[in-house]
Each structure stands twice: as structure tokens, then as C-alpha cells.
Amino acid sequence: MFSIVQAMGNPNRDQEYLGKLQDYYADYRSIPSYAVIGDMLGMASKSAVSALIKRLTLAGYVEMTPDKRLAPTKRFFERELADFPIPAGMPAAANDAMSESLTIDEYLIPKPSNTIMVRVKGDSMIDAGIHDGDIAIVEKRHAASVGDIVVAVVDNEYTLKELGRDRQGYMLLPHNADYAPIRPQEGLEIFGIMVGLVRKYR
Template sequence: MGNPNRDHEYLAKLQDYFASYRSLPSYAVIGELLGMASKSAVSALVKRLTLAGFVEMSPDKRLAPTKRFFEREIADFNVPAGLPAAANDAMSDSLSVDEFLIPRPSTSLLVRIKGDSMMDAGIFDGDIAVIEKRHAANLGDFVLAIVDNEYTLKELGRDKQGYVLLPHNRDYQPIRAEQSLEIFGVMTGLIRKYR
């Protein structure tokens, strides 16, 4: 009975379901969804998908998608040729956008960039910075700092006189805190949207 390996098709349906509802349904409902009449067929399917690395059991033994379930392929930029369809072969890597940018939701926040003081670092007005809240940073990190009671995003640097906030734009001068310099968080990602 049945064709060889419809699992890919089944997976696609589960991905669609998850995209709609952000949870995987019970085995009975998966059955309905995929046109299976028995839960044991679903159970077998789940075993196969688990082996293939698309789903797994969460700590409390609930069925959950793996990271791989969400991954989107990253195509290589200058694959020399090939049809768009053949481009699949050239796929090199993959990632889930949310996972990639925001591993710990509760400690990260998004900040909309104002101004062009970081322009030379490819950070433009209107871009969104992903900031991970923490008070320690390394030299060279881009940090969201509170300096003299004002928020600013700059590279953290140091010279003989102490810490300095370095803009990436020749028209701006390095910033030295007059009173206080606090690291609010470290920039871990950048998001830009073209309409």
C-alpha cells in the first residue's frame, strides 16, 4: 500500500499546521490532517520523523518540532550558474531566523536606530538592532550604552583616559562619559526591511 516515502509531504503539512497554530496537534488530529485512519500509523510516522531529526520529544514527553523543523535554507550568493530549481543543490547552510537572532527572548530587545552615526558599519537610520541585555561587554562590541542619561549605540573602545564610545562615521567624535557610562546591552544582530 502507499507510495514510497510520502513523509516529506506529511512533514510539509505539519509545518503548515504549526505555522498556523504554533503547536503540533494530537496523534488523532495528525491522522485526520494527513488522511490516516489510525493513530498507530501516526506513531510510526513520528518515529520516522524523529529519526530524520524533524521532531523530538520535549523534556516532558510532548511532541515538539526541532530547530531543523523550522530551518530555512541559505543559498550561496554566487553559485556560478544553474537553473533556479537546480539552485537547491547549491544550498550550503540553513537557519531559523528567530532562533538565529534571538536565542533568549526574555533578555533581548529590539531597538530602532535613529541617526547615521554608525553608518560606516552598515547600520543605518531605521534599521533595527537586536540587543542582548547585559552589563558586561568586550572592547570592540557594539553596545547600547546609557551615557549621561541618554541611550546611544556605539562601539565600545578604550584609550589611556578610559572607556570611549566610538561612532562609525567620520563626521562624529568619540563620546566620553561626563558623568556616567553604563552598558545597557550588547548588539547581537541587525534587521533591515525593504519595502
């Protein structure tokens, strides 16, 4: 077998180097020259950097563009997803058994072309863990099932609610005791269904 980890000579060291490269790229959206990389990583020679880049290329973290410029690959942006409890050793150990790699975008947005993000306003869904200021990932479509959290058009306004139904027909259910269910007068237009949530702290 030939795993990613094995492709990198000294996993720990290279993982650390990769981390610094990722941080730099996060700041500047560009990969610096070998000289600068060496400087950044504490290497005194470009040949060491050259070797490192070869290893990272083999491992699939970076690649050459058709113009022979160094560029990050998809894997460059992936993160480890660990389950509780976190193993004692920690620093993002590449343990395939209990962790998988993915980017958040990939995880939440399977169909980019008809997915939009909407900032949530108000507390009407707070009991569903959807807070004011959160970002809802919404997949646009006109059909929804009972129980889905949907973005619907009511009275020319967009609202985020759970789609409910009883003998009298469809309705929109807030998740907050202070709000009452909404029974649309003249039909209910579904704009899309909520497929994900993103919240940022601080």
C-alpha cells in the same frame, strides 16, 4: 551510516509534507489531527498519515509528548543555510556539504537569560549597516573591548555606538559623518555589547 535523509522513505515527498506541516504550525502553533493532516496533504487515509508521522518521528522532526500528543522538535524549526551560489536544483536540497541547519535564535542568542533585544533609533550608526528600525541583539555585560559596538549609558540615556579609545580615554564613536564622537564627562557605563542584528523588510 544512517542519515536523516535516509530515514525518510521518499525524501522529496516527505520534505514537501514536512513543509506544509511547518507552515500550518507557523500559522496556528498546533499540529492538527491525522484526519486534517491527510486532508491538508491530499491523503485519503489516516493510515498513510500514520506512516508519515512514523517517518518524521524517526527522522527527528516530531515526537510524542509524555501524554502521547504529537509535538514538533527543535529540528522541526531548523532551516537550511545555503551559501552563494545556490545550487541549480534548489528546493532547499539537504546538502550537508554546503549547508547547515539552525534556528536564528540559536544562532544569535547563545545566552538567552542575559540577552535582550532593542529597536534601533536614529541614523548614527548607518555606516556600520545598522539602520533605524533594526533590532539589535544585546548581551548584557559591563565589560567591553575597543571596537565592540556597545549599548552605553550617557547622560541617563541609552545609546548604541562603537567603543573607541585614544590618549584622552574612552569614547563612543558613531558611524555617520554627521555625528561627532561622544566623550563621556563622568565615566562611561556599559550596559551591554551588540552581538547580533535583525532586520525585517516590508
